[in-house]
Amino acid sequence: MKKSQLPAPLGELAADNGRSRGHHSLVEGLAFGLLRLSMLLVIAAIFFIFYDIFSKGVGMISWEFITAMPRRGMTEGGIWPAVLGTVYITLITAAASVPVGVFAAIYLNEYAKKNMFTRVIRLSIRNLAGVPSIVYGLFGVALFVRALELGTSLLSAGLTLGLLTLPVTITASEEALKAVPDSFREGALALGATKWQAIRTNVIPSALPGIITGMILGISRAAGETAPILFTGAAFYLASLPNSLSSRFMALPYHLFIMSTQHHSIEKVRPIAYGTALVLIGLVVTMNMSAILLRAHYRKKMRG
Amino acid sequence: MSGSLSPCIKTEGGLFLNRKLETAIAYFFTLNGAFVIFVLVGIFALLLSSSFAAWQDVGLISFLTERVWNPAGFVSSQFGIFTKIVGTLMVTAGAMLFAVPLGVATAAYLAEVASSWEREIFKPVIELLAAVPSVVLGFFGIVVFSPLLARIFNLPNGLNALNGSILLGLMSLPTIISIAEDALTAVPKEYKEASLALGATRWQTLSRIIIPAAGSGVTAAIMLGIGRSLGETMTVIMATGNALQFPSDFFSSVRTMTATIAIELGEVPAHTTHYYTLFAIGFVLFSMTFLVSLLADIFLHRASEVKKL
């Protein structure tokens, strides 16, 4: 049917409708375009950051850069002590935060009743997650360095970072435990397993990949933190590698900080700073990616 | 099956021992759960007690309202943190000025407009930004934004509040985007379908139904972004120039509260007024972020009520 054949009022309506639809789709197109532009802007900024650091840092990366000691007032040589320090500190952080974090998550998901006590614990976790990292640094100085007399050391810094990563570890572990279907618990209990037997043999094994994911995310955050270790154990420069828990240590993020702000010839060491930034980003991103891949892999497997 | 055994008498292993062990295990996990309360209360108690020591010497009012911070004054020391509070609020406000619209728009795009392949590619990229250590972003501020800002605005250098704001905005974007997106996708499908069925366009549905319905969740996302900016140390210490003067505009160099602690704690002798005032700054920071996460909590709670509907 052609429009001209319509009675007049109906024809008008149709024309009007067409106009307003055109108008609406124009507005919608503009609005959605603007939203897309916003996202592309964010993505572009991220690419720019990664591109800049990669392109300017990649020239520095060599086996020697990673495994050699710094030389001549850190204007030459490698970053080995900082790499090693970061590895040590992440391991200590994991040792300090993973057991408590996982146990706390088990409490929250398996044992906790819906009462005031549980609510206070959850509130505490959320608030701890929002406490600035420098405040953890203050706490570490007062408690571990001074009150417990652990001094500025790997141990003090590791314990400080352990507290900092606790909320991440707990939240991720709890998510993992939550994902275990209740039928696994009930099935075991109905067979006469005790609560702990059901958790140990049936719940934890299923949640393990998720718990490990959370652990990796937690320590990858610790690996990149600077503020909490500034005064609890990180050192500007050390001629020897740390050899005990009471040693001070160099760390990649702190090394990048001093190479870009504190060094006596900043312009000269800029390539080293770029190299350090790339190694640090590479380390943290690799940890994150492997955590995410691990999670995806086991999710698929769980569905079987 | 004999069936004559009473169900209440355990046949192997001591019943008593078994029960005791289970109770002990339950207590053990409870203790670990309670640990986080100890940590939070411990941080609070430490900061507060140190702050009292500081306020005894400085006075709470002048600590918060005086502009001059001169811990090693020749004649007398001054410990006013007003300038630093302003510095912190300034860079945070600047950050939110562009991170909020950009973040919420991105979240809206991802939640309602993007095709599934766009989501699958771009969401992990944004997560990647969350993984970048703050010190790397600070470095980026020094080597890229600082010269750029200096050239654009014709300044001697680009280490100022604006630079800090840009970096903090970038840092809080992943938080804002991911939580706002969660809030938007959690809006019940029924609302959306009802609106579309009434002949509203997708844009009308998004702007008039979905975003308002997700309002609490989006607000919580912004709160958490603010919390992240207030407490950030390394990026601001590296990018803002850390001058002690009261800032006149966004091109001024500023020193935030976090930067003050990070710069001065290493040099200060323990248990002096100066030492305690740094903890008192920590207490002010702690209170601000505590308040912000509490607000975020309230909004998130509201958001979950909407979802239930």
Next chain:
Amino acid sequence: METNLVIQVKKLNLYYGKFQALKEVNMEISRQEVTALIGPSGCGKSTFLRTLNRLNDLIDSVQIDGSVSIDGKNIYDKSCDVVALRKKVGMVFQKPNPFPKTIYENVAYGPRVHGIRERKKLDVIVEKSLREAALWDEVKDDLNRSALRLSGGQQQRLCIARVLAVEPDVVLMDEPTSALDPIATQKIEDLIRELKEKFTIVIVTHNMQQAARVSDSTAFFLNGEVLEMGDTEIMFTRPLDQRTEDYITGKFG
């Protein structure tokens, strides 16, 4: 004393917070019989089933009074060991819930948590239980495959084998065929008739025909009360209560 009586429930009340889900329930269940619990959704029959192995204990807000005696002992007595009770009173769930382990490990799970470690003993138990559950011939070559690879009906029979492996006296079944196709359902029903030779079975079902086919006695639940209980044949042919007849003939449900 009546030796044929296994379960005796007296004046059982159960509350979820303020909501009363079971009201003054009295019931007697005999040895080596199949008892069917029927009634519309939300009438309390599954809740009642879960009081028999105290699985409601997992829910914080549940409060119970009255008594449930199994072999003359009140299982809600303070001195009762819940673990021993659940070993004696096994349960099969509505949806097949095999653990994400191998077929062998699923069946061996119960004996293992009860302290049996020798491989030879476990082998014997696993084979015996799988045979009893009429699954042995189908899986005997795949014992180390994941239980999640089995079909729904096989999974449910595996869950039954898993219960049989702990040698219970009573087996509770909570709508065990509601997630299965008709052929798998028939296999389970055949199995139930065989198992009755050795075990006391209490089964919740939505399916009237199923209740009529497999059970010896039937209890009809409505709004948390047992309206009528007795011999299945009599219930299905000459119910005493009009509401029972209405439900059985499909006037509501």
